[in-house]
Amino acid sequence: MTETLDPAALRQWWPKPSMPRPIVIFGAGSIVGDAHLPAYRKAGFPVAGIYDPDHAKASQLAESWGIHAYRTEDEALAVKDAIFDLATPPSAHAAILGRLPVGSAALIQKPMGSDLAAATEILEICRARKLKAAVNFQLRFAPMMLALKDAIARGYLGEVVDFDAWLALATPWGLWPFLKGLPRIEIAMHSIHYLDLVRGLLGNPQGVHAKTIGYPNHDVAQTRTAAILDYGDRVRCALSVNHDHDFGRKFQACEFRISGTAGAAYVKLGVNLDYPHGEPDELWIRPAGGDDWVEVPLQGAWFPDAFLNRMANLQRFATGEDEELIGSVEDAWQTMALVEAAYQSSAAPATAIAALPGQ
Numbered sequence: 001m002t003e004t005l006d007p008a009a010l011r012q013w014w015p016k017p018s019m020p021r022p023i024v025i026f027g028a029g030s031i032v033g034d035a036h037l038p039a040y041r042k043a044g045f046p047v048a049g050i051y052d053p054d055h056a057k058a059s060q061l062a063e064s065w066g067i068h069a070y071r072t073e074d075e076a077l078a079v080k081d082a083i084f085d086l087a088t089p090p091s092a093h094a095a096i097l098g099r100l101p102v103g104s105a106a107l108i109q110k111p112m113g114s115d116l117a118a119a120t121e122i123l124e125i126c127r128a129r130k131l132k133a134a135v136n137f138q139l140r141f142a143p144m145m146l147a148l149k150d151a152i153a154r155g156y157l158g159e160v161v162d163f164d165a166w167l168a169l170a171t172p173w174g175l176w177p178f179l180k181g182l183p184r185i186e187i188a189m190h191s192i193h194y195l196d197l198v199r200g201l202l203g204n205p206q207g208v209h210a211k212t213i214g215y216p217n218h219d220v221a222q223t224r225t226a227a228i229l230d231y232g233d234r235v236r237c238a239l240s241v242n243h244d245h246d247f248g249r250k251f252q253a254c255e256f257r258i259s260g261t262a263g264a265a266y267v268k269l270g271v272n273l274d275y276p277h278g279e280p281d282e283l284w285i286r287p288a289g290g291d292d293w294v295e296v297p298l299q300g301a302w303f304p305d306a307f308l309n310r311m312a313n314l315q316r317f318a319t320g321e322d323e324e325l326i327g328s329v330e331d332a333w334q335t336m337a338l339v340e341a342a343y344q345s346s347a348a349p350a351t352a353i354a355a356l357p358g359q
Contacts, residue, residue, distance in 0.1 A: 003155075005285060005287040005290065007147075007285065007294050007296040008296075010147035010150045010151055010296060011147060011149075011150040012143035012146050012147050013143065013299070013300075014141060014146070014308075014310075014312040014313050014316075015312065015316065015321075016312050016316075017312060017315035017319060018319075018321065019319060020043075020045045020046060020315050021046075021081050021082060021105070021319070022046045022048035022079055022082050023040060023047045023048060023082065023083045023311070024048050024051070024070075024076050024077075024079050024082040024083070024084050024085065025037075025047065025049070025087055026050075026086045026088050026092075027050075027052055027086065027087035027089075027092075028050055028052035028054065028057045028058040029087060031109075032050070032061060033061055033064070033065075034303065037065050038307075039304035039307035039308040039311065040307075040308070041065075042304065042305075043308045043312065045311060045315070047065075047067050048067075048068065048082060049062065049076065050067060050068070050069055050070065050076075051070040051072075051073055051075070051076035052069075055069065073096075077099060077100065077101070082104065083104075083311070083315060083318060084096075084100055084104060085106075085107045085311075086107065086109055087109050089109075090109075090112070090113050090114045093113060093118075094118065094122055094125060097122060097131065100129060100131060103129070103131070103132075104129075104131060105131070105133070105315075105317070105318035106126075106131050106132070106133045106134075107134055107135075107310070107311065108122070108134070108135045108136060108332075109135075109136050110135050110136050110137055110189075110193070110332075111135075111192055111339065112332045112335075114184065114188070115340060116336050116340035119332075119333050119336035122329065123329050123330070123333050126329045132318050132325065133328065133329045134313075134314050134317075134326070134327045134329065134332070135327055135328075135329060136327075137193060137196040137327045137332060138302075138309070138310040139194070139197050139306060140196065140306075140326060140327060141309035141310045141313070141326075142300075142302040142306035142309075143281070143298050143305055143309075144267055144281045144283040144298055144302070145197060145267075145306075147296050147298070148258070148265055148267060148283060149200070149201065151287075151296075152201070152260070155262075155288060156260075156262075156263050156285055156287040156288055157258065157260030157262060157264060157265060157285075157287075157288065159260055159261045160202065160235070160258060160259070160260045161234060161259060162235070162236050162237075162257070162258070163198060163235070163236070163237040163238075163256065163258050163259075164237075164238055164239075164240075164258075165238070165241070166240050166253055166254075166256075166257075167239075167240065167241045167242060167253065167254050167255075168251065168254075169242070169252045169253070169254055170243065170244065170245060170246035170252070171190070171223070171243040171272070173185075173218070173220050173223070175275075175276070179220065182221060185220055185221040185222045185223070186212050186223055186224065186225050186243065187212050187225055187227075187342050188343075190243070191225055191227070191239060191241055192335065192339055194239055194241075195227075195229075195239075195338050195342070196327070196332070196335040198229060198237060199338065200326075202229075202231060202235060204334055205229040205231050206230045206231065207229075207230040208227060208229050208338060208341050209227065209228045209230070210345045210346050211225070211226050211227075211346050211350075212224065212342070212343070212346045217244070223243040223244050224244060225239065225240075225342075226238075226240055227239045227342055229338075249273070249274070254269045254270070254272040255267060256269070260288075262289070263285065263290065264285070264286045265284065266282070266285075266293070267281075267282065267283050267284075268280075268281060268282035269281060269302060270282070271301065271303045276303070280301065281301050281302060282295065284296070310327070313325065
C-alpha cells in the first residue's frame with residue numbers, strides 16, 4: 001500500500017562531500033557566471049581558479065567572483081587533487097581531457113562532443129586515462145527532478161506509462177555566439193537535457209521518431225523539434241519543442257506531464273521562461289489514492305541548484321563516498337546515441353501518404 005504523500009519529505013538535495021576537492025574551471029562563458037560559480041559558492045565548494053584562452057575574459061569573471069584566473073593551461077592542470085570542470089564548447093573537450101592527470105575527476109559540459117563519433121572519442125580518452133568523468137546533464141539533479149524520481153520510487157504514480165514534454169517559448173540563442181554556424185543545435189544543445197532525463201526515468205528506448213527544423217526568421221540551424229520515443233506498447237513518450245513562440249508570455253509553456261497507472265505529476269521548468277532570469281520551477285503530484293493535486297514546496301531551482309547537486313555526486317564519487325557516478329561518460333554516451341538516432345530519423349525520408357483512388 002502506498003504511503004500518504006508528504007511533499008516536504010521528498011528528496012531534493014544530493015548529500016555534500018565531507019572533504020570537497022578544489023574545482024578548476026575551463027571556460028569563462030556565460031553559463032559559468034550564471035550557474036557554475038553561483039552553485040559552487042552556495043554549496044561551499046572551493047574553486048581554485050578558472051582558465052580560458054581569452055585571459056582578459058577569464059580575469060574579468062574571476063575578479064567578480066574573487067577567484068584566480070590562470071594564465072596558462074599548464075598552470076590550471078597542475079592543481080593537485082582537483083576536480084576539473086570543463087565548461088567548454090564540445091569541440092574543445094577531447095583535447096583538454098587528453099591532458100588531464102591520469103585518474104583525475106572531471107565534469108564535462110554537455111553535449112559529449114559534437115556528434116556520436118566525437119562522444120566515442122571522448123569515452124575512449126576517459127577510459128584510457130582512467131578518468132572519473134561525468135557529463136553535465138544536470139537536469140536529473142534539479143530539486144524538482146530529484147523529488148519527482150523519489151515520488152516515483154515511493155509508488156505515488158504507480159507504473160509510469162506516459163511522458164509528455166511541451167515547450168512553446170522564446171529562447172535567446174544570441175547568448176551563445178559559439179552556436180553560430182553549427183549544423184546541430186536544438187536536440188544536441190537543448191532537448192538533449194530532456195532525452196537524458198527520460199532515460200534516467202524510463203531507461204533506454206527501443207528507437208526514436210523525430211523531426212527537427214529551423215525557423216524562417218533567423219539562421220540558427222534548428223529551433224523546433226517533434227519527437228516520439230519508442231518504449232513499446234505500454235509507454236507513450238512525446239516531446240513537442242518550439243523555441244520560436246515569441247508572442248508574449250501569455251500562452252508560452254515549458255512543462256512536463258508524467259502519468260502513471262495510479263497517479264500523475266506536473267513539472268514547470270521555470271528557467272526557460274524569460275531565460276536567463278526565469279520563473280520559479282513547480283512540481284505538482286496527484287498521488288495514488290489521492291483526490292487532488294498537491295504542490296511540492298521546492299527548496300531550489302534548476303539553475304543553479306542542479307549544478308550544485310551534480311558536482312556533489314562527482315565529488316563524493318571521486319572520494320569514495322558515493323558508489324555510483326550518475327551520468328558517467330559510459331551512461332552519457334547512451335544519451336548521445338539517442339541524440340544521434342533522433343538526427344538520423346529527422347534526415348530520413350518520411351513515409352509517403354497514399355493518394356486517394358482516382359487521383
